[in-house]
Amino acid sequence: xxxxxxxxxxxxxxxxxxxxxxxxxxxxxxxxxxxxxxxxxxxxxxxxxxxxxxxxxxxxxxxxxxxxxxxxxxxxxxxxxxxxxxxxxxxxxxxxxxxxxxxxxxxxxxxxxxxxxxxxxxxxxxxxxxxxxxxxxxxxxxxxxxxxxxxxxxxxxxxxxxxxxxxxxxxxxxxxxxxxxxxxxxxxxxxxxxxxxxxxxxxxxxxxxxxxxxxxxxxxxxxxxxxxxxxxxxxxxxxxxxxxxxxxxxxxxxxxxxxxxxxxxxxxxxxxxxxxxxxxxxxxxxxxxxxxxxxxxxxxxxxxxxxxxxxxxxxxxxxxxxxxxxxxxxxxxxxxxxxxxxxxxxxxxxxxxxxxxxxxxxxxxxxxxxxxxxxxxxxxxxxxxxxxxxxxxxxxxxxxxxxxxxxxxxxxxxxxxxxxxxxxxxxxxxxxxxxxxxxxxxxxxxx
Numbered sequence: 001x002x003x004x005x006x007x008x009x010x011x012x013x014x015x016x017x018x019x020x021x022x023x024x025x026x027x028x029x030x031x032x033x034x035x036x037x038x039x040x041x042x043x044x045x046x047x048x049x050x051x052x053x054x055x056x057x058x059x060x061x062x063x064x065x066x067x068x069x070x071x072x073x074x075x076x077x078x079x080x081x082x083x084x085x086x087x088x089x090x091x092x093x094x095x096x097x098x099x100x101x102x103x104x105x106x107x108x109x110x111x112x113x114x115x116x117x118x119x120x121x122x123x124x125x126x127x128x129x130x131x132x133x134x135x136x137x138x139x140x141x142x143x144x145x146x147x148x149x150x151x152x153x154x155x156x157x158x159x160x161x162x163x164x165x166x167x168x169x170x171x172x173x174x175x176x177x178x179x180x181x182x183x184x185x186x187x188x189x190x191x192x193x194x195x196x197x198x199x200x201x202x203x204x205x206x207x208x209x210x211x212x213x214x215x216x217x218x219x220x221x222x223x224x225x226x227x228x229x230x231x232x233x234x235x236x237x238x239x240x241x242x243x244x245x246x247x248x249x250x251x252x253x254x255x256x257x258x259x260x261x262x263x264x265x266x267x268x269x270x271x272x273x274x275x276x277x278x279x280x281x282x283x284x285x286x287x288x289x290x291x292x293x294x295x296x297x298x299x300x301x302x303x304x305x306x307x308x309x310x311x312x313x314x315x316x317x318x319x320x321x322x323x324x325x326x327x328x329x330x331x332x333x334x335x336x337x338x339x340x341x342x343x344x345x346x347x348x349x350x351x352x353x354x355x356x357x358x359x360x361x362x363x364x365x366x367x368x369x370x371x372x373x374x375x376x377x378x379x380x381x382x383x384x385x386x387x388x389x390x391x392x393x394x395x396x397x398x399x400x401x402x403x404x405x406x407x408x409x410x411x412x413x414x415x416x417x418x419x420x421x422x423x424x425x426x427x428x429x430x431x432x433x434x435x436x437x438x439x440x441x442x443x444x445x446x447x
Contacts, residue, residue, distance in 0.1 A: 002032040002124050007077045008041040011084065012125050018055050020047040021087075021108065023123035023131060030119050033140055034172070043084045044123060046106045049073050052084055070102055087111035090157070109133045116154055116161045117168065118146050143174040151183030159190035162223060163202040170206045170214035181221065188222040199227060200308045207256070207266040215270065216253040228308075230274050230300055237277040240288045245362050248276045254360035259352055264314060268321040268353050271301040298323040320346055325353050329376035336383060336425045339390040351377055388428040392417055395424065396433040397440070405437055407444065416440055 004012070008024055015022035022045040028038035045052070052073050053063045062076040071086030089103045089110050105111065108123060108131060115121040118136040130137065134148050145168050147154045147161075155162050162184045169176050176184070191199070206215050216235075218224040224232040235249030244251060255269045275296030281289050301322045305315045320342050327350075329335050339347050351373055358369040389395060397420065399413045407413055423439060424431045430439075 001130060002029065004124070004126065005041065007080060008043060008082060009126070010077070011043055011075060011082060014055060014059070015043075015045050015047055015052075015084075016125075016127070018047070018051070020045050020051065021106070022047070022084075023108065023125045023128070025112070025123045026115070026120050029122045029124050029130075030136070030140065032124075033122075033137065041082060043082060044087055044108070044111055045084055046087055046108075047084075048086055048104060052086075071104055088114070090114045113148060115148055116158075116164060118148055119144075119168070119174075121148050139177075143172070144177050145169050145172075145174050145180065146177035147180045147183070151180045152187060155183055155187045155190065159187065160194045160198050160202065162187060162191060162221070163194075163199060163218075166214060166217050166221065166223075167202050167205045167209070169217070170209040170211040173211060184221045184223070189226065191223050191226045196307065196309050200310065203227070203308070204263060207270065208261055208263060210261075212256040212259075212261075212266050212269075213253045215256065216249065219249065228304060230277075230304060231270070233277045234274065237280060238288065239276075239290075240282070240286060242287075243362055243365065246360070248273050251360050255356045258359040259356035264317050264321070265349060265352055265356075267305070267310075267314070267318045268325070268349075269356055271304065271318060272297060272322050272325045272353065272357065274300050274304070274322075294323055294326045317346065321350055321353050324350055325357060329354075329379075330372065332379050332383065333426060335376060335379045336388060336390045336428070339380070339383065340421065340425055343391075344384065347380060351380070386428075389421075389424045389431045392421055394431075395421060395436070396431045397436045401433070401437060402440060405441060407440070416443065419443055 002024075004024055008028075012022040012024070022043055024041050025044040026042050028041045031038040047055070049065065049068050049071055052075075053065070056063050056075055064074040064076065064081075066072050066074045066083070067085075071088050072083055074081045074083055087105045087108055087110065089105050112121045112123060112131070112133055118134045118139045120136070121134050122136040123131040139146050145165050147165075165176050165180060165184060168174065203215070206212065218227060219232055219235050231249065231252070234252060235247060237248040239247060239251065246254060252270060252273055255272070256266060259265045259269050273290075273293060275293045275298070276290045279290045279293040279296050281291065283289065298319055301319050302315060305318065324338055324342060327334075327338055329338065335347075338350070342350065354373050354376075355370070358366055358373070361369075383390070387394075395417065397417075399417065402413050402416055407416060420436050420440060423436070430436070
């Protein structure tokens with residue numbers, strides 16, 4: 001049923017030869033049954049950590065005591081590391097993440113009973129076959145994410161499991177079992193006790209799954225108010241406007257389905273309209289408007305991503321794409337202007353953002369809007385192919401040239417170069433050293 005690779009199979013056989021039980025467990029069993037390639041192979045055993053260290057060091061292997069308190073060692077085989085953990089029973093979870101104490105056991109069922117979901121609580125070895133005490137295989141076939149035992153107990157032990165349930169649902173395209181779903185809603189406020197770093201990892205995994213729109217399930221399960229309340233408010237913000245058929249939250253949810261599997265792009269879609277609720281106005285005809293929402297979304301994106309501890313490079317890139325997602329690109333001048341501000345790579349991403357955005361708007365206008373994006377893409381390609389200048393470094397003059405005509409002040413040089421770049425963006429043919437220096441001399445008296 002399951003083909004265990006050579007190295008984890010070797011580990012199991014060595015432990016069995018020394019009188020211990022051993023199985024591959026958890027995600028690798030689940031993924032193998034789904035005919036997916038496991039990311040790693042974890043092993044559970046009746047051997048205690050001291051036994052494992054003694055057995056494998058005697059065979060010349062390096063054993064790292066990565067979590068002796070919880071019965072875990074990491075065995076190095078060639079370039080790979082394998083976590084081996086003693087069967088255990090967990091004590092109380094006072095901190096809502098780690099057991100206060102663990103008790104080692106020889107009982108595989110006891111060990112599997114403490115795990116989060118039935119689909120992750122199966123074990124396998126070649127002698128015993130599949131060990132499935134909690135009907136995980138049945139739940140796999142029924143495409144169901146279901147807690148082992150009482151869901152409320154599992155979530156009290158580690159509140160992150162509520163988010164993990166949604167993440168597995170997104171990655172596998174599974175439903176969340178009814179009692180598990182109800183327990184998430186009942187325990188939703190406990191997510192406040194989980195570190196933002198752990199939450200961010202789960203958000204990223206949802207966004208990078210085949211179902212990134214499942215991020216909206218955080219709203220359905222009442223988690224969103226505690227993680228990204230700004231997005232939660234979007235589901236209560238209607239868009240009575242011919243351009244839209246969804247409220248802001250559902251529009252964002254749908255836009256995520258239309259952009260490729262890239263974290264920067266998917267974070268951009270998540271945040272591109274996050275500033276709409278505070279910008280909403282309604283005119284005398286009852287039509288809603290959201291003037292200034294790209295700028296508002298820009299600042300809110302920075303606040304949210306910093307709060308969720310994203311790295312600075314990702315924050316800066318997503319912010320830029322959010323700020324320009326609604327910018328008009330109807331002609332070469334507009335394209336060059338945006339290129340000058342965000343660069344080639346971001347501009348290519350911006351076109352993808354715009355495409356995802358319009359696919360989640362009123363379909364009546366889709367073809368016309370897509371044609372405008374296609375034209376912008378052609379203009380972009382022509383600008384690059386023709387080597388048009390849209391960056392300071394490509395100007396025909398530089399700071400030294402300006403110093404040579406008498407401009408000595410550094411701040412004035414910077415202002416003048418930006419002024420000359422504007423001229424070139426307006427008319428690429430003007431990127432000529434003599435013409436630009438003449439323009440600089442004429443402008444100098446007005447600075």
